[in-house]
Amino acid sequence: MALQWLVLTYVVAAEAALAILITLPSPKLFRNRIVSLVSLILQPTFFIVPFAGFQLLDLYWKNEHRLICTSEVCTDTERDRYEKAIYKAQRNVILSVAAILIYWCISRICKYQKDLQSLEELEKRHKSK
Template sequence: MALQWMILTYVVAAEAAIAILLTLPAPNLLKNRFVSLISLILQPALFVVPFAGFQLLDIYWKMEHRLLCTSDICTASERDRYEKSIYKAQRNVILCSAACILYWCIYRICKYYKDIESLEEVEKRLKKE
């Protein structure tokens, strides 16, 4: 199970780096090439959305079927283990949400750049006429 969270962590880190690189100022030629490269990668990278959704369902199922440790019968170590698992679940929910939101942001940024590029081409054509 830890491997899945490690993969998702690396994907979120890569998405964050790509989002930062997309928003940094750069020359138009370099920016257009980078946006086109990222646009090619976006379709295969869509796997992150159902993967994160499946992980969220897994977290939800585990939360529903978790043994509660709130009574006086529980020892201190059991209570600590219970609280640690709750914190891990909360962290993983944030990680899954971040993966989906960052993917959507990268998609929208690339779409905006392509729309701007097409509008610039239309403007050039209209100026020539």
């Protein structure tokens, strides 16, 4: 189970780096090439959306069936273990949502950049006529 979260962590880090890379101001030629490269990468990496969605469902199911340790019968160790599990689950929810959200943002940014590029080409054609 820890391997899944490690993979998701690396994917979110890579997505964040890509998002920063394509949003930084840069020369037009460089930006267009980066956006086209990222657009090619986006389609095969779509697996992250169902993967993160499944992880969210798994976290929800575990949360619904988790034993609650809030009474006085629980020892301090059990209470600490319960609170640690809750914190890990909250962190993992944030990680899963971030993976989906950043993927969506990258795809929208790439689409807008491509639309902008096609409009600039259309404007050049109209000016030349």
